[in-house]
Amino acid sequence: MQNWSEAAEMMKPTQIIKHYLSFSRGEQRGIIILVLIVLLINVFRIYIPNVRRLKPVDFSAFRIELERFQGQPSSQFTDPAKRSDSTESNKSCQNISFIIELNRADTLDLQRLRGIGPSFARRITGYRKRLGGFISTDQLMEVYGMDSARYLGIRKYLRVDASIIQPMNLNTISFKKLIAHPYMTYELAKEIALYRKRHKGIGNLEELNGLKNYDSVTFSRLRSYISVK
Numbered sequence: 001m002q003n004w005s006e007a008a009e010m011m012k013p014t015q016i017i018k019h020y021l022s023f024s025r026g027e028q029r030g031i032i033i034l035v036l037i038v039l040l041i042n043v044f045r046i047y048i049p050n051v052r053r054l055k056p057v058d059f060s061a062f063r064i065e066l067e068r069f070q071g072q073p074s075s076q077f078t079d080p081a082k083r084s085d086s087t088e089s090n091k092s093c094q095n096i097s098f099i100i101e102l103n104r105a106d107t108l109d110l111q112r113l114r115g116i117g118p119s120f121a122r123r124i125t126g127y128r129k130r131l132g133g134f135i136s137t138d139q140l141m142e143v144y145g146m147d148s149a150r151y152l153g154i155r156k157y158l159r160v161d162a163s164i165i166q167p168m169n170l171n172t173i174s175f176k177k178l179i180a181h182p183y184m185t186y187e188l189a190k191e192i193a194l195y196r197k198r199h200k201g202i203g204n205l206e207e208l209n210g211l212k213n214y215d216s217v218t219f220s221r222l223r224s225y226i227s228v229k
């Protein structure tokens with residue numbers, strides 16, 4: 001260590017700088033390659049435009065249009081002779097004239113109504129099946145999810161033919177089917193089943209007035225759906 005220090009003191013300053021800044025051939029090649037890489041990076045940044053990353057496809061507009069299509073009477077049901085330009089077609093969708101009979105309509109018919117999509121149409125037909133048919137358009141308010149604004153918007157397109165309803169025969173219907181009706185309570189169905197067994201049938205609906213769980217409101221709702229014949 002002492003010999004090296006003495007040798008360093010004997011060297012000139014320029015020789016000391018040259019000694020510390022001198023590089024081997026391998027080191028020189030490495031420095032040259034590094035400088036070239038830096039130059040190339042700067043050339044790319046200056047002369048080559050930035051490459052934009054592809055954005056993910058946005059389907060929100062498509063979903064909005066699809067919901068709008070499902071919520072409005074479709075123009076495909078209008079008379080082609082009445083179609084003109086796109087503006088006239090859009091106006092006709094708002095003012096289209098058609099009537100849907102609730103007891104015969106399928107899910108596709110119901111989807112012509114504003115705000116009624118496939119799932120809502122299935123709810124309506126499912127509830128209709130449980131009821132045995134609609135006797136009034138107001139019964140749509142009993143369908144899960146139906147609100148007054150939606151109902152008032154479609155009511156003018158609806159009609160009900162109650163003549164196709166086949167009432168349940170209280171003397172022959174099973175207890176399981178009887179309690180499945182939306183307007184029938186379990187307690188009343190049980191009393192009816194016991195009464196018809198004890199009296200070997202029900203002669204007329206007025207006999208139900210004496211049942212403990214009978215009430216006029218429930219009976220008025222059931223009246224169109226039950227019979228004894």
